[in-house]
Amino acid sequence: MLLASSDKPIDKNLKDVVNEIEAQSPSLSVLAARQFRYSLRQTPVEVNIKEPRQFNILEEFIIRAAIEFQPPPTEDELASILALDSVFIQTTTANLRSLQTLSATSPITVTPEGRSFYEKGSVPQPPYPVQLNAITDPLGNNITFQFESLNDTIVNLPDLADFINIDHLITDISSLPLEQIQKSIQDSGLELHLPEKGKIVTSCKIVASTQKIWRKISIFVIFDATKEKLRIQIRSGKQILESASNLLEVLHAEGKISLETLCQLSTETINLEREAILKQKNTEIDATLKVLETNKKVGEKIDNNSVKGDNLL
Template sequence: MFLASSAKPIDESLQNLVVEIETQNPDLLVVAARQLRYSLQQTNIELTITEPRPFNVLEEFIIRAGIEFEPAPTPQELASLLGLDPVFVQSTIKNLQKLQTLAPKSPITVTEQGRLFYDKGAVPQPPYAVQIYAIADSLGETVNFQAEPLNEVVINLPSLTSILQLNESNNLISTFNLEQVQKNLQASGLGLHVPETGKIVTAFRSIGSTQTIWRKISLFLIFDSTTEKLTIHLRRGKQMLDSRSKWLDLLLSEGKISLDTLCKLPNESLNFEREAAKKYQNAETAARLEKIHQQALGNSQKKEVIQLRDREINQKFLEIINTAKQQIIIYATWLNHLNINPEFIAALEALAKRGVSIIISYGLEWEPENLLEIKEKLQAIKTPEDLPSVQLLGLEEDVYLQEIIIDREIYQCGFYHWRNSHESHIPLGELVYQVKKSQIIQEAYEILSTRCQNYAQKLWQQAVEKCDIQLARECLCIWGTLGKLETSLNQIQKNNWLELLPIYLNVVIHNLKSHNLADDSPILQSSLLLLSQVEAEAAFIEQLRLAYCQLLSAIAQQNPDTALNLLNNEVWAQFLRLHIAAETDSPTEFISQQTSQPKTKRKAAAPSTRNKKTKA
């Protein structure tokens, strides 16, 4: 078992939280934990705010002329056109310039702010000032705004930022421009910058000096026995500070952090903890297999757990994968242990045609010289939607247990190897178990699927950092196979990576057609509502139009009424805006087209010219 928390460098105030972490996450070992303090920089700032009022007829005409006339008129030309005294027109223009609706030059030029107000039928009122507080976090280059100041608290703890040799006195707000302030104000929820209502912050300035405020923070050094990696977790209370924890992990990986200084943990102690955790991991794996073995011995009547030997292993392996209806998850220490021969490849190709999703994961990269050829054969197997049917995951772990789970109904596991002999694979006599007992299968599925999810999450982080759409595509396919479509959608939204939507929708369509996703699943409505965030001029719009048509077609083929219910007023408005449907269509007609022509590619509706702007 893991060492007791009391035997490790852990602050007394964090003992209970350490016990909670290790209890809730059996694969995690808290190696060290300590409380520190970090600084916040508080600055009083003054905002200049404008709000709208309805414009009068002359103001409206002047602004409209600046927007629609080409070339824009001079004040004299506009006065002549309106038949008004030039002094009267010039006076109104000067007032609009003071309100920053018009630029201070001739001919008449409407500012960006002026256009924003014009769209709302208004002009700004004279500006007024509001004082608030900007709170800059010394750990993460972020600024939050709040109406009331923070209270000073005396905290006699070492400073994390001093240990990391960061500049605690850096006044981050002084580096911000107006656009950054506006963006952060919107996130603060103070209601001071609300462009959609015309309430706009037009300027800001600092008042007085910046004040340092101290707060407590908890630092945990954690060893994960499933990956054999150390990570640093920062918490404010029980709240995990993900972005800052990843930042410290990066510093740790680059050798820029001394664990002795940061965690009061000498290398000798760390190595001891690592070995203890590794032994625990191996013991856990062995105990799981021993439990299955004991149930096999006392289970001869029910046949819920049976033993397989020698040539039975490969025979039963092929038998159970051919029974799959929805999902297969496989783990092998080395990829070639799976006996990937032509018969196995043919079986996987047949499964792909039936819509079965497959994950093949392996722990170690030490492989035969034909590894690349094996990978290419597996990755060449495609679904009817031209997605990879086999997801290949290199988990970088030395768990010496071969496992396969079929539809969460059949489980095979054991330690066994294969030997090549004249192009044939011969099992060497190791023992393998085949299980149909739900409790054992569920436990094994949770372990395997968690490993796969962790792999996908790390791969996704790489994809986001590198803006690598191919890596992102792999993640979406893995999550789709694991039934984590909501995770995929949340990550696309969180990272505003709408370019991935066509790929994501193809994964959804595959799950629908293979009956891994119900046609009334809430994820379908969520996928449709995301349309409101897509620009009509997006580079991927054609693929997206086709994907949404195919999605509705896949649903309509199973249940036309369900498909029609998804096209509520909000979704239908987006279908028309993005020309997924023609303006002459109704939702009923659109669904009818999907059911009557299921194999025909429906062209995206041509953009309408009805609402194109004409020059005045």
């Protein structure tokens, strides 16, 4: 016998969402629904950005000479060739060395980075800082970056971390390699790391302590009669959090979380509901087959009568 909706462990604030889920398909039945809070981690960071500018005529000549002259020239030799005071050459080469375009020692040689910029007709500018917030989401198992900071809100709900050990999933920003930070910044849609345009995030450092930001989520335990499978779904409002849902299903399959503890849904209740739902499904299928069979017989009888009528004519 199916439990009535009022007898299921369903939070009263989630009844409308439950009705929407079950209305999607007659094969879906929500066995439990409960609200929780969980915390994101917000860490203020500062990244340094290096991007190019078009080189001037003297910079172009010095870099070109360093690439093409054999052996590479010294500052004094270039000053003699250009009939310039060597101070102009030394000042320019010192600036190019500070930008890692030229090697630190004489004679003048070009670094791999300097050659790459030269091929694009540019030299890098001195790095400049940008303030960002790194948001670590343990359920989504990801790190995103954004300019604005999240606002914390008071959420008076059970803490999901009291039921599931998710704190170990939180990544320490300071331990991440620069390549991963660059990729996360790109994935966040921030146009700060664009290697194809020569715009590079060169470093990242934490500038303030990490803050907990509380968020509300809802967990639904759903039985899919078509696939005969129990599903766990996490939502933020009406948005399904796919990564978080998959994580909980894996943890449940590995026996690392208890639906009885999490949602007051015992294994016995789940099994009874599963059997009742499948029995109801089979009953509905049998009823449909009987209707189809009856319609088939009626159709055959009509066809036979039509044939007899044709013969009489």
